[in-house]
Amino acid sequence: MTRWDHVRLFTPWSMNVSERMARHLRSAGKEPPKDPDYCPDGSELVSELLQPLAELPELAGNLALGTHVLGVAREGLLKHQEIGTARRSESPFRIVLRRPGGEVATATATMVLDCTGTYGMPNAAGDGGVPAPGEHELGGQIVRELPNLRRDWDHWASQEILLLGEGKSAQTVARDLAELVPGSPGTHVVWAVRRSDPTWGEISNDPLPLRQALADSAKWIAAGNVPGLTVQSGLTVDSFQVSNGRIRVRLHGTAQREITVDHVFSLTGYGPDTALYRELQVHECYATAAPMGLSAQLLGDAAGNCLDQPNYGVDVLRLPEPDFFLLGAKSYGRNSQFLMRIGYQQVSDVACAYEPASP
Ligand SMILES: Cc1cc2nc3c(=O)[nH]c(=O)nc-3n(C[C@H](O)[C@H](O)[C@H](O)COP(=O)(O)OP(=O)(O)OC[C@H]3O[C@@H](n4cnc5c(N)ncnc54)[C@H](O)[C@@H]3O)c2cc1C
Helix, strand or coil, X not given: CHHHCCCECCCCHHXXXXXXXXXXXXXXXXXXXXXXXXXXXXXXXXXXXHHHHHCCHHHHXXXXXXXXXXXXXXXXXXXXXXXXXXXXXXXXXXXXXXCCCCCEEEEEECCEEECCCCCCCECCCEHHHCCCCCHHHHHHHEECCCCXXXXXXXXXXXXXXXXXXXXXXXXXXXXXXXXXXXXXXCCEEEXXXXXXXXXXXXXXXXXXXXXXXXXXXXXXXXXXXXXXXXXXXXXXXXXXXXXXXXXXXXXXXXCCEEEEECEEEECCCECCCHHHHCCCCCXXXXXXXXXXXXXXXXXXXXXXXXXXXXXXXXXXXXXXXXXXXXXXXXXXXXXXXXXXXXXXXXXXXXXXXXXXXXX
16 A cells, blocks of 8 residues: 555545454554544555554564565465365465565465455556567566656656556546646656547446546546647557667557657556465456456446445355455455455454354
8 A cells, every 4th residue: 555655545534444443443542543534545544544553462463564475375285186175174274475584484374364455466558458569578667556646746747658547546647647747848648548438437426526536537638638648549559669768659449559658657457466376276257366256246246336335245255275265455356346345344254254153
């Protein structure tokens, strides 16, 4: 979250703080954030909620910060071995991790909740979601996380920029560009979106005003109201090529176009890192790469509004691999309708299911 701390959330504190969080904060003498209707930005969410939670005595000693999990498997077993047997459920998980100093070590666990999100795995910019020719070679020259444009405007001003993507992240960047570009001579932005008739994910009678405002601003920009910022719909990236330190991009779709820019912002969505649990028995949805049970429910409900999604309970979250759960944003895979409060409920459901029965 610190990687997008300048972005204002469209959910208010009332949706971002669970009852359990508020209870634990109060019992430690800390007040949870007050104004239920206020939508914090990422940095406020961290400083006013996540950091105080991380400092709770129940949690503080149990965090291994700066530790990266490289893979999770079952000790002594491969993916295809021991399907549904006691041997499988009784073998501990073997976790390979990289500690802050770079040392790679192993650990064991009897239960794993994989809540590693999706923000670290951006989708490719190329047509069909595969990296376009030249995309790998550009590496870090393609910006794939939401840049803090206001803070770093000196770096981007007077340049030519290609913005890719149609979802909330691309819309957020476009809204910032719409404020900054007109007052910045020499800055030109082409915003290319795949669909020829983008809907901007608008929800009729959206109960979240900031989300509605974002869709409204995308429509306003697309209508050509911002000098220096042009929206080109129905276009997708065919290839990238570096040319004299600049980036030549071929686009195709409703038309063929070639443009040369200084920077590419590719905000084409994010997906789960499925390689982490490659050796575990995880039944993934072919459409979303989310766990099959939950994904089937979500696709069946086809909920357009993330506020309408019911709580499906722990059984829908279970996987063929015993005691391994995919929770949080990762549990939705490519489906971008996830909200934090859904994750809080998932964690609660799993924790309650594993609570020892009272005598
Ligand atoms: C710009 C933006 C705005 C959003 N606005 C809202 C909003 O208004 N309301 C809302 O409810 N939701 C919003 N979301 C969705 C939001 O990201 C999620 O609801 C929430 O952050 C998901 O929490 P998470 O813990 O599942 O995943 P994340 O917050 O993505 O956390 C995953 C964590 O796992 C870590 N990790 C990843 N891989 C590994 C590994 N291999 N080993 C160890 N750690 C790892 C990551 O570093 C990260 O800290 C927004 C998302 C974005 C990107």
